Amino acid sequence: MKYATTLAVLAFAPTIALAEPNTGMADFTYKAAHHGKPVSSVLWYPSSDDGKTTRAAENAVFYGVDVEQDGPLSEGGKLPVILLSHGLGGNWRSLAWLAEDLAGQGALVISMNHPASSTFDFDMREGLNHWTRARDMSRALDKLMDDPTYAARIDSSRIMAAGFSYGGWTSLSLGGVTGNLAGEIAECDAQGEASSHCADLKKAGVTFGDLDPGMWNASYKDARITHVAAMDPALHHGFTKANVAELDADTVLIALGEGADRLIATDFDASGFADLLPEAHVLRITPARHFSLLPLCKPAGAAILKEENDDPVCTDPDGADRANIHQQVIDAIAAQLGL
Template identity: 85%
Template sequence: MKHITLLAALSLAPSVAFAETNIGMADFTYEAAHHGKPVSSVIWYPSSEGGTITRAAENAVFYGVDARQDGPLSEGGKLPVVLLSHGLGGNWRSLAWLAEDLASQGALVISVNHPASSTFDFDMGEGLKHWTRARDMSRALDKLMDDPTFSGRIDTSRIMAAGFSYGGWTALSLGGVTGNLAGEIAECDVQGDASSHCGDLKKAGVSFGDLKADMWDASYKDARITHVAAMDPALHHGFKQANVADLTADTVLIALGEGADRLVATDFDASGFVDLLPDAKVLRIAPAFHFSLLPLCKPAGAEILKEEKDDPVCTDPEGADRAQIHAAVIEALSKQLGL
């Protein structure tokens, strides 16, 4: 997507402190042998005092959120965990609005920056190896469970894998859903550029056919995951019942938009994926568009993107209210976790 470069530049804008907050935020970098380098991530958690109040994830296009940088973890009982995965070319800032709100309700949220498929570290060919993202999330959970600050506060009966777009697939994979490389190849043969991810791969000179089915179709389930939240997930074409047979986590699927506003690549109704999960909770939000899950845009945001000839990620369908869309998603995940 074209907006990768612009967001990389804008995310370097300075932070400004605005208000009191009960949210802590800290670096959560950890080693990942499968990448051969560290994974840079952020952890969000309840924190009512201390630290430095800062505005995080703010730039010229998007509003950010307030948090206590390196504030102490608030005292209390066990807390649910959310492992949060961004979309292709995104980063932890993309879903800061969601992480901040869940943390304010008492969750430990780890926003993972996936090497090879994030804004600052992007390689389409390497990033398409979806199993590395699942391993990123599992390693983050390993680190959390070994961390003396947080390990004693984890509610192991509420560990959620959540993600948006490509990250939605990452969450499903952690829950036990297996991929179907042949299905993705067939989908691109049929849809061509009408499917955004097929078009992006073509522009990058990359093909699903470059990958190995034994790796793509393998299971990357993490048995510690008890809940899955997949927000407009991708990569679910050509699935059979066998692909979802090992999904035992409490699952919610969230669809954005309807009709022409529904993204072909993430339409789990058209792909038939939703029919394989009769026990899943399904939330369909309309009017909306795929990018309605990005942060709230500033008044000048749409014009900046237009001038940069970038994707219109600030342009929602007529009648859509991005704040209300965010609120509906927050409510669904909060209810699922019992917050």
């Protein structure tokens, strides 16, 4: 999905002193042998007010969030963990509104820039190696569990993989869902450029047929994952019960929009994926569009993006309230984890 330009703008977010928040934020970059380079990552956590209050992930287009840079972890009991995965061409800032809120409610949230599929490290062909994203998440959890500051505070009965769009697939994969490369090939053959994802692949000169079916279809389940939240997830075409046999985590599927506002590539009702998960909780948000999960836009945001020839990601359907859409997602995930 095309929003690399949008998220590139978002990535250069200023830091401004503001009012006291209750969420801490710290760098959480870690080594990843499967990439041969570090994964840039951020940890969000409940904090006291002793840190440097800053504004994160804000620019001329998007509103950001209030955090305490490197503030101390609040005292208390066990905390759930959320591993948060962005969409294709996105970065950790694109879901800052979600990470900040959930951390403020009492979760440890790790959001990362997936190498090869993030805003400033993007290669469509390499980025389609979806298993590297699952490994990014598992490696982040390894680091958190090895960190003496946080290890004793982790509630191992509440460890969630969550993600948006391509990141929604990443979260499902970490939960145990396996891919079906033949299904994705058939979907692009059938939909052609009507599917924005298939159109983007064609424009980049990449096809699913270029990929290794053995690697694509393998399991990347992390047995530590107890919960999954997939927000408008992609890459679930042609699935059978065998593809979901290993998914035993408490799962929430979130759909954005209906009819013409529903993105073909992420429509888990049309693909039949939702039918394979009768025990999953399904939240369908309307009116909305796929990009309604990007940050709240400033008044001039749409005009700025239009000048950049980017997608109209600041334009929601008539009657939609992006802040309300965000709150529905926050509430669903918070309830799922018992926050």
